Amino acid sequence: MVHAIRVPVTAHCARHDPHAPTTLWDMVDQRLLLPPAPTGTRSALSHALRRHRLDPGTTTTLVAAQVADLLSQPGRIAVFPETVFLGDAPETRRLPMVLGDVQLCVLRPARVPMIRPAQAFLTILQRSLDSALPQTA
Structure with a gap:
């Protein structure tokens, strides 16, 4: 593992x-808009619902890049890691629910050196994630 950070599911x-x-x-x-299974986000939501003996109603599975298009219509709730909603998401509103955390990890094969462009990208990614998300102890 090269880098890991805990991110709230919102x-x-x-x-x-x-x-x-x-x-x-x-x-x-x-209607719940959810990432594909199996992901940590789906597990966190499932755990939160099981704790209260609830079942999700209608769900749609999609990738993060499609959230903005489908979330523009009323009656839809997107449940994704907070990083999906950072930046240009002025048309969304965060709901006051605690759904758990997930860990975002950057992995690479053991004993395989990273090429310079990959190292540079990883450095930028780490800085972006670390500065965008609040630090937790």
Whole structure:
């Protein structure tokens, strides 16, 4: 492992959604936009729902790059790591729910040296993640 950072799993909805949920019980009644299985985000959400004996309702599986397109419509909740919503996400609103954390890791094969462009990219990625997310103890 070259780099690891803990990231909160957050739920976001369209900024002007009149039916924005405030609890997990409200959230499961709406369409959930989720990353593909098996991911840490899916596990964190599943654990949060099981704790309260809830089942997710309608779900759509998509990659992070598609979230902005589908989240623009009301009645949809995207559950992804916080890094998906950093930067240009003015049309979304973070919902006040604790869904757990995931660990983002950068891995590389053992005993294989990294080429310089890969090292430079990794350095930029580490700085971006470290500066964008609040540090936790």
